Amino acid sequence: MLKLAQQPREHILELKKQWESQYSEMKAAGLKLDMSRGKPSSSQLDISNGIFDCLSSSDVMKAEDGTDCRNYGLLDGIPEAKRLFSDMLGIPAQNIIIGGNSSLNMMFDAISRAMTHGVYGSKQPWMKLDKIKFLCPSPGYDRHFAITELFGFELITIKMNSDGPDMDEVERLVSNDSAIKGIWCVPKYSNPEGITYSDAVVKRFAHLKPAAEDFRIFWDNAYAVHDLYIADQLLNIFDECKAAGTEDMVFEFASTSKISFPGSGVAVMAASENNIKQIKSILTIQSIGPDKLNQLRHVKYFKNMDGIRQHMKKQAEVLIPKFELVTNMLERELTELGLVSFHKPNGGYFISVNVPNGCAKRVVQLCKEAGVVLTAAGATYPYGKDPDDSNIRIAPTFPPLSELKTAMELFCLCVKLAGAEKILSV
Amino acid sequence: MLKLAQQPREHILELKKQWESQYSEMKAAGLKLDMSRGKPSSSQLDISNGIFDCLSSSDVMKAEDGTDCRNYGLLDGIPEAKRLFSDMLGIPAQNIIIGGNSSLNMMFDAISRAMTHGVYGSKQPWMKLDKIKFLCPSPGYDRHFAITELFGFELITIKMNSDGPDMDEVERLVSNDSAIKGIWCVPKYSNPEGITYSDAVVKRFAHLKPAAEDFRIFWDNAYAVHDLYIADQLLNIFDECKAAGTEDMVFEFASTSKISFPGSGVAVMAASENNIKQIKSILTIQSIGPDKLNQLRHVKYFKNMDGIRQHMKKQAEVLIPKFELVTNMLERELTELGLVSFHKPNGGYFISVNVPNGCAKRVVQLCKEAGVVLTAAGATYPYGKDPDDSNIRIAPTFPPLSELKTAMELFCLCVKLAGAEKILSV
Known part of the structure; x- marks a missing residue:
């Protein structure tokens, strides 16, 4: 026909x-x-139900550093969980903060903190600025856009090409407008198109020269291990940024929501040393630390990247x-x-x-x-x-x-x- | 001697x-x-270790409304967990939002939301105001004070009497200064003095007439069931506020951190219908909902208030x-x-x-x-x-x-x- x-x-x-x-x-x-x-x-x-059997009352509830996971302590997660995510994302464990049950919540918190306290390198909290804008490669993830809309950003649509966002447009915009504070990215199996950013696109991200000194790439690596066929290969943006001297420019996020259980998984954020330090200075007031027992369950169940x-x-x-x-x-x-x-x-x-x-x-x-x-x-x-x-x-x-x-x-x-x-x- | x-x-x-x-x-x-x-x-x-045996892979993971607790859904918690906290606090279930593992984090989020979006009744976000102040009955809880210090409030020390904060001073200050946006309270077995607010003090709280139309009492009922001897009786501030027509003035918080496990407990916030509506309008962007499996574990273990x-x-x-x-x-x-x-x-x-x-x-x-x-x-x-x-x-x-x-x-x-x-x- x-x-x-x-x-x-x-x-x-x-x-x-x-x-x-x-x-x-x-x-x-x-x-x-x-x-x-x-x-x-x-x-x-059902595939993940074995997680429920990983901790029973007869188990020792200690993390490998001796911390009783039932009690207070460890603001950024247990060492073995940090190592597991370190392996998954190819990012050193010291650059990782384990969060609660949702990477989306960690993204919200990252934006919220930036609004009230700025990010590393900000001259002032974003909320003190007259105008703030955020780039939204589209089609994209509605819940990303909703966060920045809630906080009053002007959302700028960026066309998605077959190898990622239109980088000509991204480069042109961020280099000329200091009100643009960041960009939402789902770099592997993008939501919704399932596109993986090409090496060239990732490299161009790492070499961005934004007018805003506190511009951040929100790199939501939600589907890092969610392959159906031969896996798409995504270049490690942290390595690229490090090589380009722009490692403070990226916040990476991931979670086990679609590996284990949505709502009862483990979320994670990765960032440069400077960023981690700034974030922890606020997190230490905000949080008593994430649920360590759930981290322990996950590590006992998956063991390592092979297990995942x-x-x-x-x-x-x-x-x-x-x-x-x-x-x-x-x-x-x-x-x-x-x-x-x-x-x-x-x-x-x-x-x-x-x-x-x-x-x-x-x-x-x-x-x-x-x-x-x-x-x-x-x-x-x-x-x-x-x-x-x-x-x-x-x-x-x-x-x-x-x-x-x-x-x-x-x-x-x-x-x-x-x-x-x-x-x-x- | x-x-x-x-x-x-x-x-x-x-x-x-x-x-x-x-x-x-x-x-x-x-x-x-x-x-x-x-x-x-x-x-x-160790007393709480039985919680670990409450969910195993052979269990049905459904909440009483049929929700699969392993999946997304239920922004404010499973019905049976809301009911348990409703019984604990004497507050209707529809006024309750279940949170993650920490009531402190819920308090931080409540302040943070007020900074960026105001509370119900605010004319503008608190961060847009030139000057904001918070009352701190002292001696009090350092982590409360740290939250409001982080967000730039001027902290005003209020003397603690043997039956609660010095209400003469509280009334005098809040009725004359619209920059005063709230007060921290640990009304039962206060941190650190272990004082329980008298009926008269609770009633005076409920009858406050703050100059700020968006003044909030942060009622951290952290030790609601943490009795050692014959329990101190704390008047229900929600009932008193309802009677006084001031139910929008109070945010109540509690958790099982010191009932089950710190860091792996269940936290909760209670507020008036107007407040809940305003909070949920933001929460629906911020959160995918709290860990329902952990709520299910807790409800299965404690069953009801008698169990607690x-x-x-x-x-x-x-x-x-x-x-x-x-x-x-x-x-x-x-x-x-x-x-x-x-x-x-x-x-x-x-x-x-x-x-x-x-x-x-x-x-x-x-x-x-x-x-x-x-x-x-x-x-x-x-x-x-x-x-x-x-x-x-x-x-x-x-x-x-x-x-x-x-x-x-x-x-x-x-x-x-x-x-x-x-x-x-x-």
């Missing part, structure tokens, strides 16, 4: 009629499915069929019709789909009316406004495979319907 | 010589003891001999000499000792030189400055009884020495 837009008008009308009838049938089936958030499925979580890799292979076994179902259906149902473009990711949690301009909201609405909740159209752009109304984030991990199939059938149908409506309206 | 200050000079010199000789002996023994922080002892923690009460009785059995050792030794060694005054608390974690004016730093120094670390003198006052240099906080919970005895022998000796030095220097 050829591209829908190139078909004769009568043929499109005929197809639309068929699709409407199929849609009515599906709507009548009374579906109730949620593909809105990147949540692991129950069977994925083995574990993530088991997760991939559950996820691959879901990702393939989505990409195969998009390919089969929509690509030839010219109604979607998407990147098939090698890992991560999402598939980002571009439908014809002006159709994303309509697709999400049609799906919702038939009982399938998708991430809101526009959510992947600053202020929830996709200028093309084209991008939809598909989160295939949560529903069981059979439900996912039904949901994708509906999704493809809704894209066809919205596409036909669009073409016919011109 | 009569008061030291009333003895003939020669007699004091003679006693001092004896005490110096005893001090040299103790110093030579090479002690290494820490009584600086309110940490539970290892044997106290039984558990705290076991803790009291470990703590009572330590508190009695301290108070008996102070009484026997120092009271008749006129060298101390202190309140014997019915619960909590501390004994607050007043030594003769100008002697506290010297006592702490003498103890340190002989190997016993106490809380820094002055720590219980804003900016770490005790105007009388008189108050010392004794934290008797951590050392085993035998070590505590040795440490207290040294402490009493150091008070005698410092007292004698002071008297002789006049």
Whole structure:
């Protein structure tokens, strides 16, 4: 079949009629499915259940430095947990601060601290400045954008290319505007597109010369070990920054939320010595230290990076069929019709789909009316406004495979319907 | 024996010589003891070890509303944990937000949010104001004062009476100065004096008429169930505020840090409906929600308030001999000499000792030189400055009884020495 837009008008009308009838049938089936958030499925979580058996009342609850993990102490985590994350991220343990159960919360706190106290190198707290701006490569992660929106930053959309953010634009903007204080990045299996930044992009990040002396790259390495196929290789930004003399410019974040349990995982932040020192000077007032027993559980369960890799292979076994179902259906149902473009990711949690301009909201609405909740159209752009109304984030991990199939059938149908409506309206 | 200050000079010199000789002996023994922080002892923690067996891989990890506690969801906690804290604090579950592992962190976050976004009823974020002040009943909790100091508040010392803060002064100050944004309170078994606020004091708090429309009472009910003897009764400030129409004026905090495990407990905040709504509007950006599995563990272990009460009785059995050792030794060694005054608390974690004016730093120094670390003198006052240099906080919970005895022998000796030095220097 050829591209829908190139078909004769009568043929499109005929197809639309068929699709409407199929849609009515599906709507009548009374579906109730949620593909809105990147949540692991129950069977994925089951893979991690061994963590529950790692600490029982007969165990000694001591960290390797002798600290009783049941008591106060260790502001930045137990040594063996720091070492595990050090191995995962390729960053020395002394540059790591273990946090609570959420890297997003650590990012929020990092922005909040910058607002009230500045970061290392700030002349004043960011809240004392007249105007502050943040770069948002888009499509991107809505919860990142929401944090900087909450604190009153002007959000600037940066185009995403196939190898990462548009670095020409990033370089041009940060070198000329000292109000730009940072940029949100998900450098490996980006949320939502599943793109991994190329070596050239990472190197250009490390060599940025921002006008703001306290500019920070928020490097959310959320999917560092979340490979499905042959792993994308991400250059270590810390090594690159060190070589470029810009190591104070980057805050890196990660967590086990999508390795072990969302909400009961272990989060981590990495930064230069100067940054760590400044952060700890505030953290020592803010925190009594993170949950050491949960760190101990995680280290006992995963043991080392080999353990994490083995574990993530088991997760991939559950996820691959879901990702393939989505990409195969998009390919089969929509690509030839010219109604979607998407990147098939090698890992991560999402598939980002571009439908014809002006159709994303309509697709999400049609799906919702038939009982399938998708991430809101526009959510992947600053202020929830996709200028093309084209991008939809598909989160295939949560529903069981059979439900996912039904949901994708509906999704493809809704894209066809919205596409036909669009073409016919011109 | 009569008061030291009333003895003939020669007699004091003679006693001092004896005490110096005893001090040299103790110093030579090479002690290494820490009584600086309110940490539970290892044997106290053992009482809670059953918590580790409450979740194993074969358990169903669902909250009573069906939420899979291993996954994302529930920003403010699982219903059964909210109910447990509701029972503990006498506050409806809908007024409760469960947090992470630390109520101190929740207090920090509450202040931080107020700085960047204000509280319910604020005309602007507190950080936009020229001058902000906070009331600090003293002696009080150093980590409270440190939070407001970090954010640039002017800290105002309020005298503590035997039934709570000097309410005449509190009323006078808050009604006349709109820069005063709040007050720190530990209303039951106050840190460090172990005083419980009288009904009259609580009622006067509820009837405050602050000049600042966004004044907040930070009601840190850290020792709500930490009774040693017949429990002190604290009036429920929420009920009093509701009756007075001032329910938006109070933020209450508590945690299980000193019920189960410090660092791996469950913290909680309670507030009015208006406050909860404003807080959640920010929290939904900040947080993915607290660790639900740890909440589930706690609820499964304690079950209900009866379970907590039984558990705290076991803790009291470990703590009572330590508190009695301290108070008996102070009484026997120092009271008749006129060298101390202190309140014997019915619960909590501390004994607050007043030594003769100008002697506290010297006592702490003498103890340190002989190997016993106490809380820094002055720590219980804003900016770490005790105007009388008189108050010392004794934290008797951590050392085993035998070590505590040795440490207290040294402490009493150091008070005698410092007292004698002071008297002789006049």
